[in-house]
Amino acid sequence: MCGAIFDAPQYRERLKTLEARVADPGFWNDQEAAQSVLRERKRAEEQIAADEKLTSISSDVETYIHLAQEETNVEQKNDLLKDLDKELSAADTYISELETKTLLSGETDHLNAIMTIKPGAGGTESQDWASILLRMYLRWAERKGMAAELLDETPGEEAGIKSATVQFSGENAYGLLAGETGVHRLVRISPFDQAARRHTSFASVFVIPEIDDRIEINIRPEDLRVDTFRSGGKGGQNVNKVETAVRITHIPTNIVVACQAQRSQGKNREMAMKMLRSRLYDEEVKKRQAHTDKLDESKLDISFGSQIRSYVMQPYRLIKDHRTKFEVGDVDRVMDGDLDPFIRSYLMAKKTKGKLDVLPDDDGELA
16 A cells, blocks of 8 residues: 555664664764764664554555445445545655655755745835745744744844744754745735735745754854844843844854844854854855756756745735646645645655756746
8 A cells, every 4th residue: 555665674674783783882982973873773763663654554544445345334334434534644644754754865954954034125025925934934843843943033124024044953854944945936916015916025045954063164263253232022131131142253254143042142152153053064065066066957046036936826826836846726724834745846856856947937927
């Protein structure tokens, strides 16, 4: 019924090997290697548990089918068929989640993610769109049981936000969200236009991995400019009274990060430094791959004008990813955080096609 998603016997053999390494008296002599082994062991255990659950699901489905075939009472047979439908739906959801996990094997996929959302040109319209995207990703995290902490937020002058930075903590956070990097386009009747005209708004999403402290990123103190300021919004007694918020500028690269989520300046500085390390790591990776990127047509250009997804609310309702051509008509459900189908289709397309288009279809939007 389910098909082979992974080779369970292979993982069982690998787990035996890993368990033997953990039992070695000198296992903890190399802390970094030991942590790597423990992470691999955890993955093997998860795959074996998944195999056992798939076997259980398959057995339950087969049982319902046999019972329904043998049942002569129409009412009871219909009840069995309803239960079978629920089992099949649950199985489909679980298998989809497993398929997504098997596509996350990158070096940084397992790390936490730091997302920055910024509006494009267009003032209040785009700022409102940026805030809608922020809510969508926060709701997605809530659905996934993933922690999401708003590290920095600059409110718009009339509505929406000028920028927001969020840390997502959970299993494969970066691997799941990396494909959201790019320009997102909204087409709707503007709530800020008295003439009720149709408007197109843009906002950019940028996602980087939160780099593990064990990865060395050389940051010289003399290359930093640290500014403190008063946090905005609701919070503890220090908010708007003491300069607890921190902004750090890395002078050589002109990278600027800020954090005002915590109540103490020290904690905000610590988080800001983590954000800076992640940004510098991302920049270094880009430099190392610059030549390859020019030749790799599957690389996504995240500049404005190359939007990855359109959210159309007028004259029809449709959300479409221009790279995978995957689309959903239930706009409200997606905006309420149901992003997994888009994430899964992107990962599968990236894995199987090796090339992702980013040119949008012409849906007749008005500027």
